Amino acid sequence: MEYAIEVNNLSKKFGAFTAVNDISFNIEKGKIFGFLGPNGSGKSTTIRMLCGVISPTSGSAKVMGYDIVKDTELVRKNIGYMSQKFSLYEDLTVEQNLNFYSQIYSVPKEIAIERKKELITMANLEGKEKSYAGTLSGGWKQRLALGCALIHKPQLLILDEPTGGVDPVSRRTFWEIINSLSRQGITVLVTTHYMDEAESCDVIGMIFNGELMEFAPTNDIIAKYNANNLEDVFITIVENVTHKKVNSYKEMKFLE
Amino acid sequence: MRTKFNFRRFMAIMKKEFLQISVDKISLRMPVLMTIGMMLLFGYAVNTDLDNISTVVFDQSKTQESREFIDQFRSTGYFVFDYNVNSLDELNILIDEGKAKAGLIIPVDYAVMLKKNKSPQPQLVIDGTDPTVARTALNSGVIISNTYSINKRQKFMEIKGFSNMQSPGIDLNTRVRYNPNMSSNMFSIPGLVGLILQNITIMLTAFAMVREKERGTIEQLIVTPVKPNELILGKLIPYIALGYASFLLALALCRFWFKVEIQGNIYLLLGLGMMFVLCSLSIGMLISIFSKNQLQAMQFTIVIILPSVLLSGFMFPVEAMPNSIKFISMMLPLSYFLRIDRSIILKGVGIEYIWQDTIALVIFLMVIFTIAVKKFKKNLD
Numbered sequence: 001m002e003y004a005i006e007v008n009n010l011s012k013k014f015g016a017f018t019a020v021n022d023i024s025f026n027i028e029k030g031k032i033f034g035f036l037g038p039n040g041s042g043k044s045t046t047i048r049m050l051c052g053v054i055s056p057t058s059g060s061a062k063v064m065g066y067d068i069v070k071d072t073e074l075v076r077k078n079i080g081y082m083s084q085k086f087s088l089y090e091d092l093t094v095e096q097n098l099n100f101y102s103q104i105y106s107v108p109k110e111i112a113i114e115r116k117k118e119l120i121t122m123a124n125l126e127g128k129e130k131s132y133a134g135t136l137s138g139g140w141k142q143r144l145a146l147g148c149a150l151i152h153k154p155q156l157l158i159l160d161e162p163t164g165g166v167d168p169v170s171r172r173t174f175w176e177i178i179n180s181l182s183r184q185g186i187t188v189l190v191t192t193h194y195m196d197e198a199e200s201c202d203v204i205g206m207i208f209n210g211e212l213m214e215f216a217p218t219n220d221i222i223a224k225y226n227a228n229n230l231e232d233v234f235i236t237i238v239e240n241v242t243h244k245k246v247n248s249y250k251e252m253k254f255l256e
Numbered sequence: 257m258r259t260k261f262n263f264r265r266f267m268a269i270m271k272k273e274f275l276q277i278s279v280d281k282i283s284l285r286m287p288v289l290m291t292i293g294m295m296l297l298f299g300y301a302v303n304t305d306l307d308n309i310s311t312v313v314f315d316q317s318k319t320q321e322s323r324e325f326i327d328q329f330r331s332t333g334y335f336v337f338d339y340n341v342n343s344l345d346e347l348n349i350l351i352d353e354g355k356a357k358a359g360l361i362i363p364v365d366y367a368v369m370l371k372k373n374k375s376p377q378p379q380l381v382i383d384g385t386d387p388t389v390a391r392t393a394l395n396s397g398v399i400i401s402n403t404y405s406i407n408k409r410q411k412f413m414e415i416k417g418f419s420n421m422q423s424p425g426i427d428l429n430t431r432v433r434y435n436p437n438m439s440s441n442m443f444s445i446p447g448l449v450g451l452i453l454q455n456i457t458i459m460l461t462a463f464a465m466v467r468e469k470e471r472g473t474i475e476q477l478i479v480t481p482v483k484p485n486e487l488i489l490g491k492l493i494p495y496i497a498l499g500y501a502s503f504l505l506a507l508a509l510c511r512f513w514f515k516v517e518i519q520g521n522i523y524l525l526l527g528l529g530m531m532f533v534l535c536s537l538s539i540g541m542l543i544s545i546f547s548k549n550q551l552q553a554m555q556f557t558i559v560i561i562l563p564s565v566l567l568s569g570f571m572f573p574v575e576a577m578p579n580s581i582k583f584i585s586m587m588l589p590l591s592y593f594l595r596i597d598r599s600i601i602l603k604g605v606g607i608e609y610i611w612q613d614t615i616a617l618v619i620f621l622m623v624i625f626t627i628a629v630k631k632f633k634k635n636l637d
């Protein structure tokens with residue numbers, strides 16, 4: 001079995017603070033992996049290591065078969081990344097944003113033109129090519145950011161809280177796009193606070209205080225805990241660790 | 257794994273930066289408006305050449321002789337007799353009100369004393385609140401009066417028959433070089449070229465770098481294959497162009513509007529100007545590294561610009577500063593560039609006279625640029 005992501009005993013320490021503690025997991029190609037955990041749990045640190053932005057203190061990981069420390073550039077060429085901020089250039093147009101990222105990823109010109117058309121169609125941005133990114137509303141911005149992350153046909157898509165601050169209709173449209181990408185064989189790593197979104201993932205990893213608490217197919221996890229949904233599962237896990245009563249998932253952001 | 261500098265990625269960054277500048281009205285207008293605005297402001301408003309000092313005269317003698325004495329004052333151009341009063345009170349009021357900066361009081365017995373071959377004692381009252389005005393009024397008043405007095409004595413001696421007598425004396429020959437009219441514009445306008453270049457380059461660079469941080473786009477960039485070198489160079493070159501353009505505009509205004517001839521080698525000036533642009537650019541980068549947003553960048557910029565206006569020798573001579581302040585002045589790259597640019601523009605000297613300042617500038621450039629690039633790369637990781 002070939003894996004899109006292989007993580008072996010990965011740790012990251014910032015001084016005395018352990019952000020990520022000895023985690024290991026493998027993600028099969030073409031799966032949607034939901035990476036869950038409250039703020040400050042080590043999610044972003046793990047993602048940053050997988051993107052080759054920061055190097056691990058110990059352990060190793062491979063992304064699309066490339067070592068995250070030795071082959072940083074190849075890793076970055078093969079992943080598409082989108083963060084909750086939709087980091088677009090608001091003073092550039094939709095087309096200029098796409099052009100910029102196609103050049104950054106060294107996409108050949110002829111292919112870039114084709115690709116741009118496909119992505120504009122995918123993101124429902126027809127007719128908005130000349131609009132400034134700053135004038136788009138949340139949902140459009142989000143889909144443009146996704147387009148920019150996909151311009152170089154990455155095999156792995158990393159989405160860091162992609163649906164924050166977006167209306168429910170746009171969220172659904174967005175997930176439809178994600179599912180169709182997955183059907184095309186693209187592996188997706190997504191972090192989210194929305195548990196309903198998490199349930200449409202194939203595999204779930206739950207991280208808390210830098211420890212990987214659970215890693216299994218979504219249905220298996222819910223069955224294992226005999227719970228109704230993922231939120232209940234997560235609450236159970238956190239209560240077991242902290243010995244504190246948690247009423248809802250949202251509260252956990254404040255549990256440190 | 258290290259790969260080579262990718263030219264296409266570098267071009268992509270540069271193109272993007274130019275696109276952003278082209279839609280950003282402030283980045284586009286600031287170099288032009290600030291250059292023209294500051295040149296005109298300093299060229300006309302900040303003029304330390306003092307003449308036309310408003311003066312009140314209280315002539316109690318009202319004779320041919322007293323009018324002749326007043327004419328001596330008038331003919332130098334330093335004093336303008338706007339007011340004629342008939343009492344000491346009126347004179348005092350005018351000076352108190354600030355309408356007159358100086359007052360000339362001629363005693364009643366002025367003509368009588370002269371006729372008796374005695375020295376009358378007129379009085380020059382000066383408002384000392386502004387020392388520059390006071391000093392000019394005092395010096396020129398004393399010189400006018402002395403010269404007039406010497407002439408009077410000579411005439412008197414001629415009448416008495418001493419005309420052929422050679423009296424010993426010293427005749428000092430003076431010659432003011434480079435700026436023979438001692439016009440303050442000749443001093444401040446070339447300096448302004450350096451100051452404008454510095455301010456615009458620092459500001460634009462600092463803002464451009466911080467903007468990327470503030471909007472979070474840098475986060476997106478660092479997960480792409482872009483190398484720090486490609487990013488830094490691609491982002492900086494547009495601002496080198498803008499900074500240099502404002503330098504050229506300031507230089508053109510200096511030459512063609514204010515008619516300050518460039519005495520030395522223009523290519524040397526253009527070359528060293530480019531070096532100073534790079535130096536300012538590095539300062540701008542450093543500022544962007546330490547600021548979280550554009551407001552902070554603005555504050556840091558002011559912290560740099562203010563001392564460089566006051567302490568670089570742009571306004572006040574460095575020679576007159578106490579040693580501790582001189583040290584701060586030595587830490588400002590502008591101090592060195594001002595000497596270079598004034599030497600080339602006004603004195604017309606070549607590199608053999610300004611090589612020390614040039615080396616200082618090169619050292620500044622290398623040190624600041626290295627720190628900036630290193631810190632910037634570290635920030636990206």
